[in-house]
Amino acid sequence: MASGLKRDPIVILRIDGEDLLEFINGPDYEAEMALLFSQLESPNGSSLHDHIVKVLEQLTVDQGMPPSSESWVKSNLVERTLQSCNVQDHDKPLSQETFLVEFKKVAGSVAQHLKEQPVIVAHCENTFEGSGIKRLLGNKFELDKTLDTATENAPKDRNGKISKEYLRVALDAIAPSAGLPPIGAIHEMDEVIGEVLKMMNADDGKLVKEDEFKKMLTEIMGTIMLQLECKPVSISSNTVVHEPFASSTTLLPPSS
Template sequence: MGMAAGLKRDAFVILRINGEELLEFLKSPTFESDTLSIFSEIGLPGGSLQDNIMEAFVKLTVDQGMPPATDPWVVSNIVKPALQSLGDVSGQPVSQATFLVEFKRAIESMAQHLKEKPAIVAHSQNTFDGSGIKKLLSNKFELHKIMNSAIESVPKGQNGEISKEYFHGALEILASSAGLPPFGTQDKMDNIRAEALKTFEVNDQKMVSEEEFKKLLTQVLKTIMQLLEANPISVSVNSIVHEPHASSSTPSSP
């Protein structure tokens, strides 16, 4: 049974990766072009063949039949044995032709090891398309409640004014209620936030009124929403699931 046999469990799908999809990827008409594209993305001038192949493994997805390549179990049981199948090209620069041949060899070896030791992977796919922000902004009651919670979390001056230096912390509170990941956990989402913040002066530590602070938060959220609506971001999370050992039962004595 291949990877397609998934069991939904909350937001995750449990996948059994046994090498079948890797072999399908290997036989696909796009394998060569995909491999050369990966090679050009790696950019390891002077790197060894093993370094390049390892980086290529990291770029493969579960859809292509690749379990998370940096997971300790995968490294020990699948990746290292596959790397041992590579030819000896030490001391030579890794050319496209060499990489293509050796990557194919490594994929074949990896598929065989996965056949012998299938990887059980918890997989989730989340797409940030601005819908969470849109839902929050359209619910005036919920927005008012979350906005007040964010405002209460930041210090205020004598006149009730708020320094913009606390803007990022308040935005983080709103973002979590709008279905966005915490800052610093997803590079692509961090870039979207940075792009949205360019439009507004939020780093000048200027004191503003509470209403102006709320207005600024709302404007930034709307900008993030518009950016995500134009270019949704898909984030995949994969982790190895270690199945518990079956407990053996001892028959009772007659």
Template sequence: MENVVEPAFQELPASATQQLDLDQPVPSQEAFLQEFRRLLGAITLRLRQHPVIVAHTENNFDGSGVRRLLSNKFEFDKLLDSVWREVPRERKDKQASKEYLRIALDRIADSAGLPPLGAVGQVDAVVNEAFKMAKADDLRAVDEAEFKKLLTEVLGAVMLQLDASPVAVSTNTVVHEPMCTSSSSSALLSPTPLSPMVSSPASE
């Protein structure tokens, strides 16, 4: 908007700018379309002179990462031991509240091929459902064995749900914008139909 669209508005003749003012009534549909075409022409010219390169990637969360983690018992047990050591617990009975299950799950999300909690709404919904299925949402204190068992059950439920209904996320990131005075990038996460992972620059 700042580097392409707004400068294109400024390049239009004063009369055109006034007609495109959103606060002013448009005389006719024909007049609006005429000025809109002029604006699109100015935008096209600026993009030809200063192309914006965008990297496009698509990530499919289909539960395969969780399956790989659960199938490697040695590595998974090491991971469970690691997250349990980080969980605050009562010294007396060595128990921890179930509320820390979500923190523990977030710590191992990358190893399970899952996005961080809060990053992808569709995956968060799957995780919330998995917690309900495992009855892991109350604040009752549990010992180490039950904590690890519940975390395993939650991961298993997430895996089954994603296997049945995978979530695909498309990410578009500006990687080269010569018109910017400072380095910046913009990213958009949005659900898309399933397709293979793609990562390639494109000019707009």
């Protein structure tokens, strides 16, 4: 199984094929694979090989598959397994039944390779649900200090006014204190933040007094908080941190 050593928020996983075998031999295999197969685009010339690669990329560490989007996994595990399984493309349109049978063979072979040489993966999960913003907004001293820091270097006109276009930059400066990722780091969060900034007409270029600018920043954070409380954003990432070698099985022994 994929046994883990938690290092909040990172979990070190030992992927050794057991979870993958359990998945492909489990009761949900056909239903889940049928769904993934139905979601595949099938342009002319698409092969069984390509379909299998694309679906392997959809499997997660929870199903016992290391991230096949990583070059090492793709070249040393996925492609080598496909070659050893001698996957043959079919002249006629690929049926779901054929795909399920062929995919199971390949996945079983991948699991066997993982059993012989486990792969160590760093798994990270994070959920943005607005609690960091709530803590900041609830601490007036910390909030005032954070707003002062975010605006102290803001370009001002001769009357001390700040362009609303700087709201995005100021929000990015506040992000660490509010438990938010940097703008541009997580697409899903960028969408939430972008929608709120749009609601506030943040890009209209109007000049506002510093106090009003800070008030707008506070309102933006409050709106983002409400959005995240209603619909949290969860993200996860997986990175191979140890490529297998002969003694890899001794690094993280399976839990009993």
